[in-house]
Amino acid sequence: MIKTKIKEGISKALFAIAAVLCIVAVAAIFLFLITESFPAFRKIGFFRFLFGETWKPNVDDRLTETPTGQYGIWKMLAGTLVSTVGAVGIGGTLGFFTAVFLSRFCPVKLKGAFYAVINLLAGIPSVIYGFFGIYVLSPMLGFLSPNGSGSGVLATSIVLGIMILPTVTSLSKIALDTVPKGYYEGARAIGATHEQAVYRAVVPAARSGIAASLILAVGRALGETMAVTMVAGNAVNYPTSLFKSFRTLTANIVMEMGYAGELQMGALVASGVVLLLFVLLIVLAGQVLRGKNGRQRNGKKRGIAAVERWLYQLKIEKIGKTVCWASAIFTGGVLFFLIGWIVVNGAPHLSWKFVFGNYSIVDHASYTIAPSLAATLMTVAVSIAISVPLGVATAVYLQEYAKKNSKAVKIIRASIDILSGVPSIVYALFGAITFKMWLGGNVSILAGSFTVTLMLLPIVVRSTEESLLTVSDALRAGSFALGAGKVRTIFKIVLPSALPGILTAVILAVGRVVSESAPFIYTMGSSIQPMPNGYRSSGTTLAVALYCFAGEGRYMNEAFATAFVLILLVFCLNVLAQILGKALTKKWKGEENGVRKKHQRAKR
Amino acid sequence: MKTNWKRAVMVGLAAAMMGTVGCKGEKNILVIGRQAGSGTRSAFEEMVSKNGATLQSAVLTEYIEEYGDTGAVIGKVETNKTAIGYISLSELNDRVKAIGVDGAAATVENVQSGRYQMKRPFLLLTPTKHTLTAAAQDFFDFCMSEQGKEQVIKGGCVAADREYAVYDGATAISGEIVVQGSTSMRDIMTGFIGAYAKRQPDVKVTATYDGSSGGRKAVQNDRIGKVIGLASALKEADGYEEHTLCFDAIAVIVNKNNQIENVTVEQLFDVYTGEIEKFSQMAGNE
Numbered sequence: 001m002i003k004t005k006i007k008e009g010i011s012k013a014l015f016a017i018a019a020v021l022c023i024v025a026v027a028a029i030f031l032f033l034i035t036e037s038f039p040a041f042r043k044i045g046f047f048r049f050l051f052g053e054t055w056k057p058n059v060d061d062r063l064t065e066t067p068t069g070q071y072g073i074w075k076m077l078a079g080t081l082v083s084t085v086g087a088v089g090i091g092g093t094l095g096f097f098t099a100v101f102l103s104r105f106c107p108v109k110l111k112g113a114f115y116a117v118i119n120l121l122a123g124i125p126s127v128i129y130g131f132f133g134i135y136v137l138s139p140m141l142g143f144l145s146p147n148g149s150g151s152g153v154l155a156t157s158i159v160l161g162i163m164i165l166p167t168v169t170s171l172s173k174i175a176l177d178t179v180p181k182g183y184y185e186g187a188r189a190i191g192a193t194h195e196q197a198v199y200r201a202v203v204p205a206a207r208s209g210i211a212a213s214l215i216l217a218v219g220r221a222l223g224e225t226m227a228v229t230m231v232a233g234n235a236v237n238y239p240t241s242l243f244k245s246f247r248t249l250t251a252n253i254v255m256e257m258g259y260a261g262e263l264q265m266g267a268l269v270a271s272g273v274v275l276l277l278f279v280l281l282i283v284l285a286g287q288v289l290r291g292k293n294g295r296q297r298n299g300k301k302r303g304i305a306a307v308e309r310w311l312y313q314l315k316i317e318k319i320g321k322t323v324c325w326a327s328a329i330f331t332g333g334v335l336f337f338l339i340g341w342i343v344v345n346g347a348p349h350l351s352w353k354f355v356f357g358n359y360s361i362v363d364h365a366s367y368t369i370a371p372s373l374a375a376t377l378m379t380v381a382v383s384i385a386i387s388v389p390l391g392v393a394t395a396v397y398l399q400e401y402a403k404k405n406s407k408a409v410k411i412i413r414a415s416i417d418i419l420s421g422v423p424s425i426v427y428a429l430f431g432a433i434t435f436k437m438w439l440g441g442n443v444s445i446l447a448g449s450f451t452v453t454l455m456l457l458p459i460v461v462r463s464t465e466e467s468l469l470t471v472s473d474a475l476r477a478g479s480f481a482l483g484a485g486k487v488r489t490i491f492k493i494v495l496p497s498a499l500p501g502i503l504t505a506v507i508l509a510v511g512r513v514v515s516e517s518a519p520f521i522y523t524m525g526s527s528i529q530p531m532p533n534g535y536r537s538s539g540t541t542l543a544v545a546l547y548c549f550a551g552e553g554r555y556m557n558e559a560f561a562t563a564f565v566l567i568l569l570v571f572c573l574n575v576l577a578q579i580l581g582k583a584l585t586k587k588w589k590g591e592e593n594g595v596r597k598k599h600q601r602a603k604r
Numbered sequence: 605m606k607t608n609w610k611r612a613v614m615v616g617l618a619a620a621m622m623g624t625v626g627c628k629g630e631k632n633i634l635v636i637g638r639q640a641g642s643g644t645r646s647a648f649e650e651m652v653s654k655n656g657a658t659l660q661s662a663v664l665t666e667y668i669e670e671y672g673d674t675g676a677v678i679g680k681v682e683t684n685k686t687a688i689g690y691i692s693l694s695e696l697n698d699r700v701k702a703i704g705v706d707g708a709a710a711t712v713e714n715v716q717s718g719r720y721q722m723k724r725p726f727l728l729l730t731p732t733k734h735t736l737t738a739a740a741q742d743f744f745d746f747c748m749s750e751q752g753k754e755q756v757i758k759g760g761c762v763a764a765d766r767e768y769a770v771y772d773g774a775t776a777i778s779g780e781i782v783v784q785g786s787t788s789m790r791d792i793m794t795g796f797i798g799a800y801a802k803r804q805p806d807v808k809v810t811a812t813y814d815g816s817s818g819g820r821k822a823v824q825n826d827r828i829g830k831v832i833g834l835a836s837a838l839k840e841a842d843g844y845e846e847h848t849l850c851f852d853a854i855a856v857i858v859n860k861n862n863q864i865e866n867v868t869v870e871q872l873f874d875v876y877t878g879e880i881e882k883f884s885q886m887a888g889n890e
Contacts, residue, residue: 059641059817139683147632148684151669233669234639245669255672258814259641441825442782443812527790527813537780538810551676554697 467501785819
């Protein structure tokens with residue numbers, strides 16, 4: 001008896017420790033950001049930093065001396081905001097109409113395929129979007145530009161817009177799907193056409209969900225780094241015209257981090273703080289909206305009334321169907337064009353030697369991506385080995401042990417929300433300063449793996465929690481009734497039932513490691529590396545390799561082939577996740593049906 | 605209502621067409637540079653001057669686009685007819701065209717004879733606080749030797765005028781070295797590393813190119829002496845010693861379809877400060 005009690009106690013403590021580690025991670029990031037940026041803020045002056053118009057850092061400036069360079073981020077802040085607004089304008093509109101299409105206008109046969117298209121778009125690494133931006137979009141826009149270069153505000157907004165489109169679409173679709181049937185049927189019953197019912201009854205009812213999806217999209221657009229760096233042009237200007245080259249805060253960090261002097265580094269971390277503050281504001285806004293959701297249905301309509309009135313006067317339902325089809329075709333078209341472009345250009349250059357052949361620095365004429373594949377796999381191994389047990393344990397603690405709505409749970413949840421909202425470039429700053437330095441000051445695969453582990457935690461925790469929620473309480477009760485303890489129930493009943501969901505989480509996490517690039521550049525290595533011989537040597541993941549090849553401009557064939565391999569990997573992971581997701585719902589639905597059947601039989 | 609939409613579409617189309625027509629004719633010069641902190645940029649800005657004021661001191665540079673590495677600059681110039689940029693001469697390839705400065709073409713001979721003025725040193729940095737490991741010292745000796753000079757010439761750089769020892773490489777050495785710094789030195793270092801690997805196959809050389817300041821910092825932070833820094837601009841500071849490996853010139857590059865063959869330093873100054881906006885404004889100086 002005492003033995004089991006000790007066992008139970010220890011396990012509970014272990015789960016709790018995992019959950020606390022999430023808080024520690026958030027605290028560490030904040031502490032780091034504050035301690036690293038505070039001296040720079042003080043030296044430069046808060047207002048001069050935020051509203052200063054000149055960014056001319058001097059590499060020799062130290063934190064202890066009066067700065068000789070100028071550190072004003074105002075122009076870049078404006079750039080970040082303008083490109084975000086542009087992206088949400090393009091991606092949000094397209095995403096919204098695509099969601100309406102998927103939810104209400106899509107032929108049933110097409111639905112599954114189209115949803116898969118959206119999921120695939122969401123999984124494509126941002127470097128590939130950037131690559132597409134440089135070599136397809138920029139030259140196209142160059143014809144219109146006064147200096148022949150397509151880079152600038154418009155190109156960035158379009159690329160970012162396409163990147164946030166899947167987020168907006170999938171979340172808005174869920175919001176539209178969950179609108180009670182009565183809204184649509186009621187509208188039809190009083191004589192509305194299909195279009196009128198959708199745009200006048202269903203869409204307004206789902207508007208808080210749609211707004212929440214837009215807010216998430218804003219977060220993603222704000223924090224995006226690599227794709228933006230590739231198409232923005234990067235001169236520090238006010239984004240005053242569509243073709244003006246400009247620089248965002250994230251691009252500034254990734255461009256100057258490797259070169260930064262002492263004070264400059266502090267200023268870069270400080271701009272990371274500014275970014276993070278924006279993201280926090282957005283997370284908060286999202287939470288407020290989510291809270292509103294419950295009240296709104298039976299309460300008064302409030303909030304963005306003016307916008308709604310304007311939308312109402314647009315009489316959008318008259319052309320709604322056409323717009324829907326158009327944006328859906330555009331979305332599908334983008335994906336097919338993107339994939340087609342990469343396959344057509346990449347497949348001919350793909351060879352056994354390029355993928356698996358050994359690359360040595362001696363005959364540098366022919367690069368291979370075998371070292372990058374190895375580095376990617378090594379990174380995946382470490383980050384999954386740490387983040388999955390930690391994340392699953394945290395989820396178990398939250399779902400199985402903690403009292404719902406207790407303060408501890410709220411703090412842990414908030415930490416996870418924040419972790420998932422932190423832009424990847426801020427993780428890069430954190431990793432480059434802490435992990436890299438702890439590991440001897442040189443870039444290493446281990447430093448990169450640790451950095452990305454932090455980014456994976458929220459993904460694992462959230463999707464594990466979701467799958468734990470679907471495990472029916474009857475199973476737990478049954479296990480307890482048979483005399484099993486809590487630990488036994490968790491390991492023998494709950495976790496096995498939730499396994500497909502957890503595996504999906506793992507796959508999502510792997511996908512993230514494969515497609516991220518910003519956090520690796522300054523922790524693992526920024527140029528193509530030879531075969532790593534251990535975790536202490538430097539390496540480039542596939543996505544970073546693509547960034548190197550594409551940025552060089554000299555290795556286009558290699559770039560296309562690498563992009564092809566990346567897309568293939570993402571595609572396989574996507575299919576795997578879909579299959580597992582289906583297994584989960586089948587299992588869950590199957591049980592529900594079983595219970596219902598039993599009920600029916602009992603009634604008879 | 606319907607007519608309204610039609611009208612909107614018509615107006616939009618008309619505006620788009622007007623925009624296209626308005627942007628025809630000679631496009632503005634696309635002024636491309638490297639980002640702050642780059643050795644190439646600081647060298648270029650120090651060399652280009654007008655009436656005694658350099659670009660660096662003028663603090664007037666009006667870049668239109670800035671990129672993080674040489675390859676990106678080449679790629680951008682290759683695809684834009686009116687682009688101008690600057691790169692290391694050793695990185696020059698046939699995808700872009702180098703133009704002469706003040707009447708001298710950007711060639712190794714002209715740099716050696718002093719006719720082409722825009723040159724700068726390529727430096728190897730070694731730590732002063734501790735000694736290099738055996739492997740790193742051996743690699744360093746190789747680079748500075750007669751065999752290294754061959755690589756310098758092969759890589760399109762200009763050898764420094766000094767004594768060269770012969771590297772014998774008689775004793776086999778093993779170990780790990782990190783070579784880190786200037787992106788401009790990527791090509792020449794790749795040559796060095798390749799040639800060295802043939803002599804000492806057991807030495808593993810890892811190369812990271814993150815800019816001259818990255819190289820300086822790496823040497824300052826290194827605690828075991830396995831890092832050799834690469835820098836493409838002179839700058840004294842604690843913790844490292846600078847050794848001139850060779851000299852490099854900075855080439856001004858334009859698109860291959862551009863007719864221009866030569867510029868003066870003053871014109872470059874005007875282009876990079878935004879005074880000259882179109883290539884046609886520079887005609888008649890050839």
